[in-house]
Amino acid sequence: MTRFIVHRIAQIIPLLILLSVFIFTMMHLAPGSPESFYLTDHYTDEQAEAVREQLGLNEPPVRQYLTWLGAAISGDFGQTFTYGATVTDVILARLWPTVQLQLLALTVSVVIAVPAGVISAIRRNSKLDHSITTATLFGLSMPDFWFALLLMLTFSVHLGWLPAFGTGSDGLFAAPANLVMPVAVLGLSAVPWYARVVRSSMLDSLSEDYILTAAAKGLKPSRITTHHALRIAILPLVTVIGLSMARVLSGVIVVETIFVWPGLGQLAWEAVIRQDYPVILGLTIFTAAFVMIFSLIVDILYTYIDPRIRYV
């Protein structure tokens, strides 16, 4: 097990370096130039040159990359172009609002999706199952930004119950009223995916021999469901949640932009629009490392949930 973990971690580093090379190449192939962001409409070549010099963009690309890599290895991801702080500081400042949002959203999705999927599987082909499956399909087809706008239209514009923007707090925790809509959009948008996975793995699990044996032994159906079938059926869900962590940033880009939520998603959006190269690179490495560590954790969790799985 230890060897497995060490090996997996050893794989992460070259992948991260490769990823940074890829992003770096893309940024340098791109036609746009980040210095234009600093310049007024009428600027002289000297001014542009000075800005480029200051941002370190005049070095040959390979030198630029190696400088960046050398610093990054020691944990320094450089100065941002546009935020007046280091990349690390900017990312850390934006981390907590997103984590807050994501944890609540994940709770909402699991609390809804697991019972829905289980009920759907147990009462297979019943009216209830059909309703849940159809609702799932509706959910899959809902554009999240539209859903967000509709919520705003209803609860902020017409009813005036919920604030439409920001966290509504300067403290550690966002104001509950401000959390409701972003969490609802993020959480509900994942429900259809999770519910589908739970339903199908539950169906597989219910048809396995040991479940039939348990039924033959006369165990109560509810006990079979919760103690035996669900335990195995939850495995694929763990994977899907793990994989969807990869989508975490994707999901929050849209939601945070709409609700003006000062998290990583909004940062990603801003960095891209402002062509703030150091932030883009830093975010890429940060999220990729996060995704890979998460998938490692999922693999390790597996061994605890299903003792049949062993990593040698």
Next chain:
Amino acid sequence: MSSERSASPATPIHSRVRSGSRFKRIAWRYGRNRPAVVAMAFLTLLIVVAIFAPLVAPYDPVGQDLPRRLEPPSREFLLGTDAFGRDSFSRVIFGARVSLLVAFATVALIILIGTTVGILAAYYRWLDGPLMRIVDLLMAMPPLFLLIMLVALFGASTGHTVLFIALSYWRTTARYVRGQVLSLKHRDYMKAALASGASDVRIFVRHIIPNISDGLIVIATLSISFVILLETALSYLGLGAQPPTPSWGGMLADGRQYLQISWWLTAFPGLAIFLTVMAFNFVGDGLRDAFDSRSAKAV
């Protein structure tokens, strides 16, 4: 090693004796699925409308009429007018063109890249490692972030939308195809084709692709709905089709400023996206149920 089990029939007896063309059987099964049929009809109508948009739309989608701006839905303007006095209904109709065109082109590209990479990775063991590392690399990056970054760096245009969505999302298809081909590889008919001296290209085209085509059709249909969601999200963020070209996502972005006074600018373009995406989802699910092949069930 060699398979020396006493082989069990792969298909139950009743299905061994059925006859009639495959297409007819699939069409019959599909026809029993009401929502899927309705969805198919809706999409057919939508595609026809999109193709003949100039004939169908009551007004010029980019024709401004400032005195009549922000009018609510009426008999004259079915879905109201926007901030420039343009007819929303006509814009929704023309917006279908952008979304459908981008979706079809992107999915074609996704299937092309995904199938090629998947087959090569599964078929040539020495290619598997490098190709799957590329997939891992892409997997490690949030796809929407990658997409937005590429579009922002290289500039927003319809061509870039197609190219970059395909580049960011081909990996799932590649993984699916790879898995399918790995299991096909061990079927005896593949060995028989090799023993008959068939070339690799012949094996890909005559044996592998026909045996995974059902699954690919289902994936393609479901991907269309997914790509429409992405394309409209990009347009909403201002990275899709550029004004004045009408696009559903762009209309939503424009309407956002008038959320407080003109609900119709938010409601109808979104509804168009929702219905179209849902129709493709229904058709995709319907096809998966209608196909009886393993490749379709595995999607």
Next chain:
Amino acid sequence: MERSSYPSEVVNGDSRPRSSSPLLTVKDLTKTFPVRKGVLGRAAAVIQAVTDVSFSIFPGQTLGLVGESGSGKSTTALCITRLLEVTSGSIVFEGQELADLSRRNMRPIRRNMQIVFQDPYSSLDPRMTVKEIIAEPLRVYGAYGGRGQGERKVHELLEKVGMNASDAARFPHEFSGGQRQRISIARALALEPRLLVLDEPVSALDVSVQAQVTNLLRDLQDAMGLAYLFIAHDLAVVHHVSDWIAVMYLGRIVEYGSVDQVFSEPTHPYTQALLSAIPNADPTKADDLDEKIILSGEVPDPADPPSGCRFRTRCWKAEPICAEVSPELVDTLGIGHPSACHFPELHAGGVHQ
């Protein structure tokens, strides 16, 4: 009689007419598979699937290759047809060495050497019509000709294997196992090969259908002068179709001789056990229980075969030497055919003639 080294001189006592030189000669064929273990995928061990296998097949004749699951007989078939890479040894077919041929150079050889697989349900592409399946080898070798000509060839092939020309337009799922196996045979015959490798062609079929397919194969052999490598997991199946028999156990040939020699004078304990397992169809002979040899135990793991003689763990005659020295395949008793045993003896038990 002098000791015969094999395979070239194994033919002692054979009365059958045979042409001078073998069509296929396999010498010291060995195939190992790496077993990957651990996350790093290192080759931690190798499975010796086939070890030093040698035999010959003469034009128009049949070699029956018999052994239990895991004996390596199907691996041997896949190596000969070069669907698997050969680890070492030589395969000479029509005077040409195949063991190290590239895939490109193997192509012209395949015309004369075709294979029929065991599982009729996985050996036909479900998305092709019968016509397309049978026509494929013809198309690959440019022998399909025009449309009319090609279709005529396909129809002739179908009729040759006892099917109707009208079956050409149908799909594999519309046929039974026996019919599918006939289609496989038609495909293998399309290029008029000289050697057909039959990898357990009847094992997956119902007993009544087995005889039909076996008879078809015999008729085709007589009509077309085909040579067969006929693989089966019991001796009864190959008895009536084979001229020669090789018995395999855990990757090695343990006894090799003409069909008469092996059936009437088996000297290896394993062959004797296999023969005793054949139900006695002759009512004049009592099927005495004590004549039956019931093998105890399972076939050992090929990744970790027993030292010395591989059969010793299940052999009732095993002595300490069997664990140390691997017995050579030689004609120790001087009766005309070799067996790989330290203590060979003519054993009447379980032998039905």
